[in-house]
Amino acid sequence: MTKPAIRFEKVSRHFGDVIAVDAVDLEIQDGEFFSMLGPSGSGKTTCLRMIAGFDRPTSGRIFLFGQEVSNLPPFERDVNTVFQDYALFPHMTVGDNIAYGLMIKRVPKDERKKRVDEMLDLVQLAGFAARKPSQLSGGQRQRVALARALINHPKVLLLDEPLGALDLKLRQQMQVELKSIQKRIGITFIFVTHDQEEALTMSDRIAVFNQGRIEQVGTPSEVYEKPATPFVAGFVGTSNLISGDVAKRITGSEKTFSIRPEKIYLGSLSDAPSEKMYSATGTVRDVIYLGLYTRYLVNLDDGGELVVIEQNLKTTSMDVLKTRDQKVCLSWDKEHISRVGG
Amino acid sequence: MNRLSGYFFQRPKLVTLLLLSLPMIYMLVVYLGSLVSLLVNSFYYLEEFTGLVVKEFTLGTYAQLLKPTNLGIFRRTAGMALAVTVMDAIVAFPLAYYIAKFASPRLRTYLYIAVTLPLWSSYLVRVYAWKLILSKEGIVSWFVDLFHMNFALDWILSIPGVGGSSLSLSPLGMFIAFCYIWLPYMIVPIQTALERVPKSLLEASSDLGATPSQTFRNVILPLAFPGVVAGSIFTFSLTMGDFIVPQSLGTSRFFIGQAVYSYQGTAGNIPLAAAFTMGPVVIMIVYLLIARKLGAFDAL
Amino acid sequence: MPSKSQGDKASFGLTLGAIGTLLFLHVPLMIIFLYSFTTDEATYTFPLPGFTTKWFGEALKRTDLWDALTLSLKVATLSTIAALILGTLAAAAVYRSDFFGRDAVSFLLVLPIALPGIVTGIALRSAIGSLSIPFTFWTIVIGHATFCVVVVYNNVLARFRRMSGSQIEASMDLGANSFQTFRHVVLPNIGTALLAGGMLAFALSFDEVIVTTFTAGQQSTLPIWIFSQLVRPRDRPVTNVVATIVILITFLPIFFAQKISAESSESEGGSK
Numbered sequence: 001m002t003k004p005a006i007r008f009e010k011v012s013r014h015f016g017d018v019i020a021v022d023a024v025d026l027e028i029q030d031g032e033f034f035s036m037l038g039p040s041g042s043g044k045t046t047c048l049r050m051i052a053g054f055d056r057p058t059s060g061r062i063f064l065f066g067q068e069v070s071n072l073p074p075f076e077r078d079v080n081t082v083f084q085d086y087a088l089f090p091h092m093t094v095g096d097n098i099a100y101g102l103m104i105k106r107v108p109k110d111e112r113k114k115r116v117d118e119m120l121d122l123v124q125l126a127g128f129a130a131r132k133p134s135q136l137s138g139g140q141r142q143r144v145a146l147a148r149a150l151i152n153h154p155k156v157l158l159l160d161e162p163l164g165a166l167d168l169k170l171r172q173q174m175q176v177e178l179k180s181i182q183k184r185i186g187i188t189f190i191f192v193t194h195d196q197e198e199a200l201t202m203s204d205r206i207a208v209f210n211q212g213r214i215e216q217v218g219t220p221s222e223v224y225e226k227p228a229t230p231f232v233a234g235f236v237g238t239s240n241l242i243s244g245d246v247a248k249r250i251t252g253s254e255k256t257f258s259i260r261p262e263k264i265y266l267g268s269l270s271d272a273p274s275e276k277m278y279s280a281t282g283t284v285r286d287v288i289y290l291g292l293y294t295r296y297l298v299n300l301d302d303g304g305e306l307v308v309i310e311q312n313l314k315t316t317s318m319d320v321l322k323t324r325d326q327k328v329c330l331s332w333d334k335e336h337i338s339r340v341g342g
Numbered sequence: 343m344n345r346l347s348g349y350f351f352q353r354p355k356l357v358t359l360l361l362l363s364l365p366m367i368y369m370l371v372v373y374l375g376s377l378v379s380l381l382v383n384s385f386y387y388l389e390e391f392t393g394l395v396v397k398e399f400t401l402g403t404y405a406q407l408l409k410p411t412n413l414g415i416f417r418r419t420a421g422m423a424l425a426v427t428v429m430d431a432i433v434a435f436p437l438a439y440y441i442a443k444f445a446s447p448r449l450r451t452y453l454y455i456a457v458t459l460p461l462w463s464s465y466l467v468r469v470y471a472w473k474l475i476l477s478k479e480g481i482v483s484w485f486v487d488l489f490h491m492n493f494a495l496d497w498i499l500s501i502p503g504v505g506g507s508s509l510s511l512s513p514l515g516m517f518i519a520f521c522y523i524w525l526p527y528m529i530v531p532i533q534t535a536l537e538r539v540p541k542s543l544l545e546a547s548s549d550l551g552a553t554p555s556q557t558f559r560n561v562i563l564p565l566a567f568p569g570v571v572a573g574s575i576f577t578f579s580l581t582m583g584d585f586i587v588p589q590s591l592g593t594s595r596f597f598i599g600q601a602v603y604s605y606q607g608t609a610g611n612i613p614l615a616a617a618f619t620m621g622p623v624v625i626m627i628v629y630l631l632i633a634r635k636l637g638a639f640d641a642l
Numbered sequence: 643m644p645s646k647s648q649g650d651k652a653s654f655g656l657t658l659g660a661i662g663t664l665l666f667l668h669v670p671l672m673i674i675f676l677y678s679f680t681t682d683e684a685t686y687t688f689p690l691p692g693f694t695t696k697w698f699g700e701a702l703k704r705t706d707l708w709d710a711l712t713l714s715l716k717v718a719t720l721s722t723i724a725a726l727i728l729g730t731l732a733a734a735a736v737y738r739s740d741f742f743g744r745d746a747v748s749f750l751l752v753l754p755i756a757l758p759g760i761v762t763g764i765a766l767r768s769a770i771g772s773l774s775i776p777f778t779f780w781t782i783v784i785g786h787a788t789f790c791v792v793v794v795y796n797n798v799l800a801r802f803r804r805m806s807g808s809q810i811e812a813s814m815d816l817g818a819n820s821f822q823t824f825r826h827v828v829l830p831n832i833g834t835a836l837l838a839g840g841m842l843a844f845a846l847s848f849d850e851v852i853v854t855t856f857t858a859g860q861q862s863t864l865p866i867w868i869f870s871q872l873v874r875p876r877d878r879p880v881t882n883v884v885a886t887i888v889i890l891i892t893f894l895p896i897f898f899a900q901k902i903s904a905e906s907s908e909s910e911g912g913s914k
Contacts, residue, residue, distance in 0.1 A: 052811075052815055053815075054814075054815075073819070074811065074814040074815045075815075075817050075818055079815075080816065081811075081812070081815045083808045083811070083812055084808075085808055087806055087808035087811065087812035088812075089812075089826075090831075100816050100818075104816060104818045104822055105817060148812075148816065149815075152816060152817065
């Protein structure tokens with residue numbers, strides 16, 4: 001039984017009166033691609049900084065492969081970080097930037113050079129060693145930052161919103177690349193982001209942060225399809241909740257339920273729902289045509305509203321806009337509804 | 343090394359304290375200590391007959407400041423400082439505005455250097471330049487003569503409180519020299535303040551129908567004001583405390599700086615000299631506090 | 643950086659005003675150059691009655707000038723070293739943490755140049771006098787250091803603030819302890835700021851006269867020598883030459899110091 005790569009034990013971090021991280025317990029396994037997802041100020045970055053050693057917990061303990069590191073300075077921890085602004089040293093060449101950790105450890109020059117070249121190959125920047133960071137594009141700087149962190153063979157790699165500054169295309173490309181690098185070298189990646197799509201695409205597991213606490217930890221499909229709390233349901237995807245009387249009339253239970261908008265069929269009133277489906281009637285209040293799909297906002301007759309997303313397989317914008325103010329029947333598979341919270 | 347570094351890393355406050363200790367000890371002991379000693383001295387007095395300083399508390403030295411001659415010195419100095427400040431603000435504005443809003447980045451670097459270069463180059467030499475220029479047989483007189491304007495110069499020099507025996511020995515000459523010497527101190531903060539005004543603000547103003555002069559009056563001037571205040575801290579304070587210019591270009595009518603210089607020097611009356619400097623100190627501290635309220639420190 | 647106005651042109655009046663101010667700043671210095679070649683020994687007659695270069699030779703032979711120059715250089719060197727150490731320490735402390743009284747530190751450091759020089763001068767004189775310390779070379783240096791610190795402090799602090807804070811964290815993250823981080827990351831980053839601040843502090847000290855008149859004993863620095871000539875002109879032609887040489891000596895270091903500071907803020911502005 002191997003020890004978890006990272007273990008948080010009741011870790012809190014206070015800044016004056018502000019509680020940034022509130023008694024968090026967490027285990028991250030060796031070799032995982034683990035994302036910390038949450039809005040800004042939710043405590044995810046503070047958690048990352050405590051793993052790196054830039055911040056220390058006010059209380060609680062942090063373990064790295066079973067060894068307590070809570071109070072170790074950053075230079076005595078086997079973790080490395082890719083910073084949000086990359087933090088490349090502007091006075092050094094790309095090669096010197098990447099070799100920095102080796103230089104500090106007094107690795108001999110020729111070995112340094114060899115390993116820098118390997119790293120440059122890994123991040124597809126062969127031949128860039130002599131350039132200055134200022135001569136690189138954003139995406140290239142990002143790769144240098146990654147190479148500089150990985151060359152030290154850290155036990156865990158921390159990534160603090162590293163893709164935030166890139167444009168959409170480049171970001172999607174880097175997502176794929178990061179994931180494949182992680183697979184190849186097999187170490188734990190901890191990835192902080194506020195972008196739910198990014199987290200869903202790349203991660204083995206996700207922790208959703210809110211107000212200094214973790215709301216849910218799970219695989220992308222668990223977090224998406226079975227959100228544990230209303231916050232998770234809202235933050236990861238569109239919040240489509242029914243509760244109270246409405247829920248009772250539809251499902252027979254008064255609890256809160258979440259349904260993902262793309263799982264709902266939009267039909268006419270005459271469509272008979274099957275046994276395996278829940279259904280509800282309502283009026284289309286708004287239609288937003290988005291090209292690939294259309295988003296409908298439906299007011300339920302029993303109260304409350306649901307968002308429905310349908311792909312425009314056969315319909316055109318003219319067709320969908322006609323449904324405004326029409327009476328409709330919504331239905332969805334019973335297994336696609338999930339209870340939220342206790 | 344790692345051990346030690348780790349120890350410090352976990353005690354950031356201790357590190358800050360250690361870093362601060364040396365400069366703060368120096369500034370507190372040497373500088374503030376001296377200011378306190380100055381303050382204490384101002385409450386002593388000089389025994390007229392022996393010419394020795396008596397270390398007994400008295401307000402008598404301050405009372406001497408209220409003599410008409412001394413009040414005149416204060417009034418004269420403050421008036422000069424004010425006039426110089428206003429004039430510098432007017433002269434500085436076009437260049438500051440040009441640098442901040444119209445110069446290309448490259449030109450801006452060079453203009454900035456052109457403005458600050460005189461600031462760092464010898465202050466005495468720059469005063470000396472005006473001694474040359476304003477002297478009776480110097481350039482200004484030559485030009486005045488060339489245009490047959492001697493009568494005008496003579497008329498200006500005959501105005502009491504402005505003129506004197508020649509331009510190089512008159513309050514007017516001092517005024518010109520002061521304006522010249524402290525001008526860069528006014529240009530830089532105004533430029534800094536104007537640089538922070540986003541172009542879009544000016545565009546918004548003209549988009550909303552303001553004419554260029556209305557935009558200037560209603561948008562640019564108010565936003566440049568903290569810069570003017572920041573600059574005025576220097577022009578005002580430096581003029582008030584200077585004794586080089588009055589000594590070189592002035593008349594026999596004293597300014598604060600000269601009074602302090604001569605009381606402590608020839609008369610050995612340190613208490614009176616100390617009391618004299620408390621005037622500018624109090625004025626400047628009040629001035630700095632007001633300036634901070636007006637946001638001038640951000641423009642420094 | 644706010645977008646630069648490529649399209650708009652400054653109005654004619656504004657350009658004229660800007661050029662006028664620039665001329666006002668620089669023409670007087672050029673006039674001194676001119677006068678250093680005058681044949682006129684007793685007055686400042688313009689136009690110059692004749693041209694000669696003999697005063698440069700005369701000035702070089704004056705031992706009082708050489709002594710004054712040597713003293714000024716020594717004082718400026720020591721004050722600059724003190725200012726570099728004290729200013730950098732203070733800047734580092736203020737940069738790295740938000741401690742209580744941070745504003746007070748800045749305020750205290752700015753005070754010696756914000757208050758009239760005569761206040762600093764007389765204050766130091768009264769303090770040194772009441773402690774019965776003799777007025778020597780060292781009292782001049784102590785006085786100069788008080789107002790030189792702020793120049794280094796400002797330059798270094800500005801550079802610290804422009805430096806991406808995560809660079810220090812990145813260095814530590816990659817295994818460097820505080821001392822290694824200082825050597826490999828911090829020092830190269832603030833190097834030119836130290837150079838610029840140091841040169842400016844040197845120029846400030848080399849030129850200072852007001853505080854010096856109060857803290858010097860019988861010594862005469864170069865500015866004090868010039869001041870005595872200003873009040874009672876005895877060697878007009880030699881003074882002209884000295885003034886010219888002082889301008890020339892200080893011009894290059896200050897020019898480069900200013901260029902360093904201006905360019906580093908420009909390049910930073912450009913990348914934002």
